[in-house]
Amino acid sequence: MTVGYECSGHIRDFLHELPKCEHHVHLEGTLGPDLLFPLAERNCISFPNGFPTSVEELEKRYKKFSDLQDFLNHYYIGMSVLIKEQDFFDLAYSYFEKAEKDGLWHSEVFFDPQGHVERGIPIEIVINGFKKACEKAEKELGITTKLIMCLLRHLPSEDGLLTIKSVNTYYEKGWIHGLGLDSSEKPFPPELFENCYSFLKKNFPNIQLTAHAGEEGGPSYVSNSLDLLKVTRIDHGINSIKDEKLMERLANEKILLSICPLSNVKLQVVENVGQLPIAEFIKYGVSFSINSDDPAYFGGYILDNYIAVHESFGFDLETWCLIARNSINGSWCDEKRKLEMLNAVDKVFEKYEKLLSN
Ligand SMILES: [Zn+2]
Numbered sequence: 001m002t003v004g005y006e007c008s009g010h011i012r013d014f015l016h017e018l019p020k021c022e023h024h025v026h027l028e029g030t031l032g033p034d035l036l037f038p039l040a041e042r043n044c045i046s047f048p049n050g051f052p053t054s055v056e057e058l059e060k061r062y063k064k065f066s067d068l069q070d071f072l073n074h075y076y077i078g079m080s081v082l083i084k085e086q087d088f089f090d091l092a093y094s095y096f097e098k099a100e101k102d103g104l105w106h107s108e109v110f111f112d113p114q115g116h117v118e119r120g121i122p123i124e125i126v127i128n129g130f131k132k133a134c135e136k137a138e139k140e141l142g143i144t145t146k147l148i149m150c151l152l153r154h155l156p157s158e159d160g161l162l163t164i165k166s167v168n169t170y171y172e173k174g175w176i177h178g179l180g181l182d183s184s185e186k187p188f189p190p191e192l193f194e195n196c197y198s199f200l201k202k203n204f205p206n207i208q209l210t211a212h213a214g215e216e217g218g219p220s221y222v223s224n225s226l227d228l229l230k231v232t233r234i235d236h237g238i239n240s241i242k243d244e245k246l247m248e249r250l251a252n253e254k255i256l257l258s259i260c261p262l263s264n265v266k267l268q269v270v271e272n273v274g275q276l277p278i279a280e281f282i283k284y285g286v287s288f289s290i291n292s293d294d295p296a297y298f299g300g301y302i303l304d305n306y307i308a309v310h311e312s313f314g315f316d317l318e319t320w321c322l323i324a325r326n327s328i329n330g331s332w333c334d335e336k337r338k339l340e341m342l343n344a345v346d347k348v349f350e351k352y353e354k355l356l357s358n
Contacts, residue, residue: 004311004312005310005311005312005313005314006311007307007310007311010352010355010356011310011352011356012307013352014320014348014352014356015303015306015310016102016103016303017103017348017351017352018103018306018320018321018324018345018348019103019105019106019324019328019341019344019348020102020103020104020105020106020290020302020303020306020324021104021105021106021107021108021289021327021328021330021331021341022099022106022107022109022291022292022302023108023210023233023235023256023258023289023291023327023330023331024110024236024258024259024260024291024292024293025095025099025107025109025110025292025293025294025295025302026109026110026111026112026150026182026293026294027088027091027092027095027109027110027111028075028078028079028082028091028112028115028294029075029293029294029296029297029298030091030092030094030095030098030294030295031078031081031082031296032296033052033055033058033059033062033296034055035090035094035296036058036078036081037054037055037058039081039082039087039090039091040081042087043083043084043087045081045083047077047080048077051077061074062074062297063299065266065297067267067268068184068216068267069184071266071267071294071297072183072184074297075294075297079112079115079116079119080119082116082121082126083121084125084129085125085128085129085132086129087129088125088126088128088129088130088133089129089130089132089133090133091129091133092109092129092130092133092134092137093133093137095109095295096133096134096136096137096141096143096145097141098295098301099143099292099301099302100137100143102302103302103303104143104302105142105143105144105341105344106143106144106145106328106331106333106337107137107143107144107145107146108145108146108147108148108177108178108331108332109130109145109146109147110148110149110150111126111127111148111149111150112152112182112183113126113127113163113167114152114155114159114160114163115152117163117166123163123166123167127147127167127170127175127176130147131175134147144333144337146177146178146332146333147175147176147177147178148176148177148179149163149164149167149176149179149180150179150180150181150182151163151164151179151180151181151182151193151196152183153181153182153183153184153185153192153193153212154183154184154188157192157193157195157196160193160196161195161196161199164179164196164199164200165199168203171200171203171204171207172204176207177207177208177332178207178208178209178210178332179196179197179207179208179209179210180210180211180212180235181193181210181211181212181225181229182212182235183212184216185212185215185216185221186216189217189220189221190211190221190224190225190228191224191228193211193229194228194229197209197228197229197230197231198230201230208232208233208332209230209231209232209233210232210233210234210235210258211225211229211231211234212235212236213225213235213236213237214234214236214237214238214239214240215235215236215237215238215239215264216269218239218242219239219240219242219243219246221239222234222237222239222240222246222250223246223249226249226253232255232256233255233256233257233258233330234255234256234257234258235257235258236257236258236259236260236264237250237255237257238257238259238264238269238270238276238277240257241277241280241281247280247281247286248284250284250286250287251284251285251287254287254329254330255286255287256287256288256289256326256327256330257286257287257288257289258288258289258291259276259278259288259289259291260291260293260298260305261273261276261278261290261305261308262292262293262298262299262300262304262305262308263292263293263294263298264276265308266297266298266299267298272312273308273309273311274312274313276312278309278313279313282319282322282323287326287327287329287330288323288326288327289326289327289330290302290305290309290327291305292304292305317349317352317353317356318349321345321346321348321349324345325345328341328342328345329342
């Protein structure tokens, strides 16, 4: 049920200024119609019959996905316009610019190399473009960044393993910081990818591990990701609420859930943001961050997601600062950066506590 809290004036400004970390955004999912058509033209790409032909028409189509698969079908068509290093750079940098305007301080971004390699795009082109955008974002926007490579779970795990092996040099150079697992959760449970995760853990023990679980899949997808893939973060994870023991475990082991409110509504995982178990996560002490997932497709970047949560839950400043701190502490940036962000949270709190008490 949506309660309906207003999010305007000081509280909106507070959410805007609150230092935000994003842990769950697919760079390919930031490809909006405004960038898709120019890239298609630049690369002489034509779309399948029946595909919208204008920005407006495509935006309209993006407003009504029937399910995850319908969205993924559009997502993969969208990816086809990404050909050159400059395209990957433009894609990532335009996301960083948008997110910085939303008050983003730190961003851990996903990318799906298999979706490009299977189209004949060399993996170096993809990674070089994204890496250059990360460097420019750090330098010019002051955002810290991490690249997380995801495996597409609808492809065989042997393909995933080959993909991991093909980016060895980038793990060594520290250009890629983590491994994730995305695309349709069912019927591809985490155990199918145990070989990929164990290979990486053995060869690059410092690489961080995460996986999408508990969005479509039940709590066993979450616990099997923790037990078999040895992940330290869960992307989505909202179905953990169905298993009390799992909730206690997530809290005890300080596992961060990267939740994506507007995405969940758009893909009809829930009817509205108010149905998400966000208040229960807080009650159980389960850490989570609020993320945009595929913002170009789901109608909102990170601040829109914060606002949507506020409109449904009406949290006070203390609760919002707790969410911000948990999100910072669950990040994979260094301690110095965490401290900078934590201090900034305190400052924002002090400023708005005064403003709101007047
Ligand atoms: Zn996702």
